[in-house]
Amino acid sequence: MAQNRDGGNPFPDSGELDNPFQDPAVIQHRPSQQYATLDVYNPFENREQPPPAYEPPAPAPAPLPPPSAPSVQPSRKLSPTEPKNYGSYSTQASAAAATAELLKKQEELNRKAEELDRRERELQHVALGGAGTRQNNWPPLPSFCPVQPCFFQDISMEIPQEFQKTVSTMYYLWMCSTLALLLNFFACLARFCVDTSSGSGFGLSMLWLLLFTPCSFVCWYRPMYKAFRSDSSFNFFVFFFIFFVQDVFFVLQAIGIPGWGFSGWVTALVVVGSKPAVAVLMLLVALLFTGIAVLGIVMLKRIHSLYRQTGASFQKAQQEFAAGVFSNPAVRTAAANAAAGAAENAFRAP
Known part of the structure; x- marks a missing residue:
């Protein structure tokens, strides 16, 4: 070792260097049961007083639960006649207009079907005997009354729906x-x-x-x-x-x-x-x-x-x-009789 020193070794052995951690001022403040950490060490305090007792750190607050995903409401079941939401407002408006137009056409078709049904019943009634066999129903009189109804009236069958x-x-x-x-x-x-x-x-x-x-x-x-x-x-x-x-x-x-x-x-x-x-x-x-x-x-x-x-x-x-x-038979008969009488008078005239 001396030879090395004499030879001018610029790198001495580590053992020969002073260990800074062996300093008595540092050793006396090493962690112990009464003084566990250096967090509370204050080098400017009075050394004669005993160090404060160790207090364990406060527990960390529990982490907040992650935000839950928004609850998804179950989709409402649409009625058969309710238009579905297919997109923008203009699309919904056009779909509603188309539905209203279809409903209007359906009502018109139903009205025409009822009108055709009424005419068919009327034609069948005429084919079965017409007005000659049709029973009068107005005024509504009981069967035992000596006066019988004089007119036939059925608004739903004889009058057009409109x-x-x-x-x-x-x-x-x-x-x-x-x-x-x-x-x-x-x-x-x-x-x-x-x-x-x-x-x-x-x-x-x-x-x-x-x-x-x-x-x-x-x-x-x-x-x-x-x-x-x-x-x-x-x-x-x-x-x-x-x-x-x-x-x-x-x-x-x-x-x-x-x-x-x-x-x-x-x-x-x-x-x-x-x-x-x-x-x-x-x-x-x-x-x-x-x-x-x-x-x-x-x-x-x-x-x-x-x-x-x-x-x-x-x-x-x-x-x-x-x-x-x-077309009245009585009128035609009267007209024929009048014409015959006029012709007979004309022939008898001198």
Whole structure:
């Protein structure tokens, strides 16, 4: 070793170097049971005080659970008629429009099928005997009644589907007018019971009930029914003329001119002070007459618009009237007898 030193070895043995870890200042602070780590070592503190007791580090907080994936709701089962979501809003709108168009076409096909079915039943009915063997069903009377029904009426079979609602409304209007006349008769009877000077009004109310009930059915409802059944221009013109007069009477009934046999507003207000109970009944009748008058005007306008859409005309009505007159056996017989008598008189003339 000395030789090496003398030889000038620049790299001495490691054992000869001073070990820095053997320094007494470091050795006395080595970890022990009372002083386990160097984390709490403070070289500037007073060395005479004992080191603080070892405290284990606080446990690390538990890691948060990873965020769970969003729950997927089960898909709702679509109904057969509900359009599915195939993409953008424009695609859904076009699909909805196509579905609505298909539904509209389906309804139109169903309506045409019902119309064809109705016509087929009518043709079968005519083939089996026609109107000669058809049993009348109106008015609906019991079998033991000596008076039998006079008309055959079946709106669902004889009237086209697009006009069935209009014909049914007119039938209900006729029933309401008959009910109003009946209540008008009872109101005039009640007034006559408390005031004998109103006998003329009571008599006229009975006349209106017995006259308007059958005449309104025969004169304006049946022409309207036959006009829609066979698209008859002549029956349309008859209905328009007679029903216009009927609407005028509806308005007069609602007004209630004293002495005319109508329990309208004027007649009801006249007796409201002296006979309150009778006035209440007459006011109800006046309200019913007013509703019938308004509905009659509305239906007249609606049927006139339908008549214009059917392509009917006055010339067509004249042709139907002429054909109906000359096809009548009684008219033809009378015309033949008149022609024969005129010819015989011509030959006998000097």
